[in-house]
Amino acid sequence: MTDTTQVTVGIVSWNVAHHLARCLESLPAALDGLPAEVVVVDNASSDDSVQVAEAAGVKVVRSPRNLGYARAMNTALRDSPAPVLIALNPDTVPPPRSLRQLVEELERRPRAAVVGPLLRRPDGTVEHSVHRFPSLTLLAVANLVPPRLLPRGVRDRFWLTGAVRPGRTCEVDWVVGAVHVLRRSALPDGGPYRERWFMYAEDVDLCWRLAQDGWGTWFVGDVEVEHVGGASARQRAGAASGPPWTAATYDWYELAFGTLRTRVFAALNLLGELRVALGRLVASVSRPGRDPPARRQLRADLQLAGRHLRVVFRGAGG
Numbered sequence: 001m002t003d004t005t006q007v008t009v010g011i012v013s014w015n016v017a018h019h020l021a022r023c024l025e026s027l028p029a030a031l032d033g034l035p036a037e038v039v040v041v042d043n044a045s046s047d048d049s050v051q052v053a054e055a056a057g058v059k060v061v062r063s064p065r066n067l068g069y070a071r072a073m074n075t076a077l078r079d080s081p082a083p084v085l086i087a088l089n090p091d092t093v094p095p096p097r098s099l100r101q102l103v104e105e106l107e108r109r110p111r112a113a114v115v116g117p118l119l120r121r122p123d124g125t126v127e128h129s130v131h132r133f134p135s136l137t138l139l140a141v142a143n144l145v146p147p148r149l150l151p152r153g154v155r156d157r158f159w160l161t162g163a164v165r166p167g168r169t170c171e172v173d174w175v176v177g178a179v180h181v182l183r184r185s186a187l188p189d190g191g192p193y194r195e196r197w198f199m200y201a202e203d204v205d206l207c208w209r210l211a212q213d214g215w216g217t218w219f220v221g222d223v224e225v226e227h228v229g230g231a232s233a234r235q236r237a238g239a240a241s242g243p244p245w246t247a248a249t250y251d252w253y254e255l256a257f258g259t260l261r262t263r264v265f266a267a268l269n270l271l272g273e274l275r276v277a278l279g280r281l282v283a284s285v286s287r288p289g290r291d292p293p294a295r296r297q298l299r300a301d302l303q304l305a306g307r308h309l310r311v312v313f314r315g316a317g318g
Contacts, residue, residue: 008101009086010076012069014043017052019091021229024056030094034103039076041089043067049090068198074191080184087180087192091228092119094179101223104182105169113186113215114207116175117223118166127227129176130164130219133208134253136264143272145317168221175219177203178227186215196255201248208256246307247316254316258289266311273308277301 009027013020020040027038038058043066053060061075077085084103088094098117106115119127132138138158141150147161156163159172180203182192187207193202207217248310252264280298 005035005037005080005082006079007031007034007084007086007099008077008082009036009088009099010073011036011038011040011088011104012043012072012076013040013045013053013054013090013116014066015047015049017048018044020049021052021056022093023049023088023090024058026093026095028097029096030099032097032100033268034100037075037080037082039080039187040175041067041072043072044290059289061128062088070191070193070197070199071195073196076194078191082250083184085182085184085187085192086178087182089178089227092178093226095226096225098223098225101182102179102220103169105218105220105223106181106183109216109218111216112171112218113194114175114217115181116217116219117179119178119223119227119229120224122228125162126166126177127229128161128164129178129227130159130172131174131204131223132159132172133204133211134265136261136268139265139268139272143254143268146275163228164219164221166221166224168219170219171216172209172219174204174217177206178229179225180206180305183215185211186210186213187273197248197251198244199248204249205252235255246304250316251312259315262316263312266308270305270308270312273301273305305307 009031011020011023024040024097027036038056039061040049040053040058041063042053042063043063050062063072063075067075073087073317077087084106086099086103095210098294102115102117109115116129119129121127139152141158147155150160152162155161180192192206194205194209210217250262250266253265257265277298280301
């Protein structure tokens with residue numbers, strides 16, 4: 001770190017040595033000459049993640065235990081004097097000039113506190129990484145109407161599946177935290193992310209709190225970053241009831257909007273999940289014994305529906 005450092009890049013690793021190596025290798029070209037420091041906080045990995053980071057010549061902070069995402073990322077970024085901070089997932093591969101372009105986009109927009117790129121999976125598909133803040137209207141549209149029946153204008157308005165397109169750059173509510181380019185002067189003390197959750201919800205929470213203070217979040221669709229997605233989360237599969245994001249998301253929603261609205265929120269999610277499960281059930285009955293993955297997915301749908309149902313009756317703490 002020097003007085004001329006313009007950017008600090010924070011990366012949290014946990015048993016992701018292969019992904020981390022690709023990410024770190026991509027950074028010099030992605031930053032394209034920006035004076036930058038890279039800090040990797042390792043959450044007590046049992047693989048070669050620390051060795052990979054040390055071999056790349058970046059700053060490494062070894063945690064004696066798994067701190068979770070938000071606490072570890074805050075450790076990486078909170079003491080940086082750089083005016084721009086980048087929270088970067090280790091399973092991303094930013095292409096040449098991509099991070100520099102995002103930093104320049106942030107600097108061009110005085111009200112912007114968060115900037116995020118278009119994310120692509122390794123197979124080339126676009127990740128649905130841009131969202132409206134959760135609302136009952138959004139949930140009613142998304143869960144009660146089959147996507148194929150929604151006009152494109154409605155999908156675009158609510159940032160539903162298919163609305164994230166290359167080349168589209170605009171202000172949005174929140175962007176997935178795989179790549180967050182952040183204006184340090186807009187951020188709360190102690191680091192960008194609230195440490196209430198081990199993983200998930202910290203990205204929507206940050207964008208929500210910044211919006212309450214008058215700051216904006218921007219999606220830059222002409223900058224694309226490869227994102228594998230879930231490289232760390234998959235290692236924790238089965239640690240919670242339902243997908244790992246459900247408990248954190250419901251807890252955040254209850255924190256922001258109260259228990260009653262959270263129960264209605266869960267009821268709308270339940271109806272949407274049951275609609276999807278019914279479609280899978282019809283498909284599996286019409287093709288008995290021919291599609292085991294579909295049957296497994298149906299069981300997962302019903303388990304998630306059970307999670308929604310518990311929130312309907314007990315609130316987020318249920």
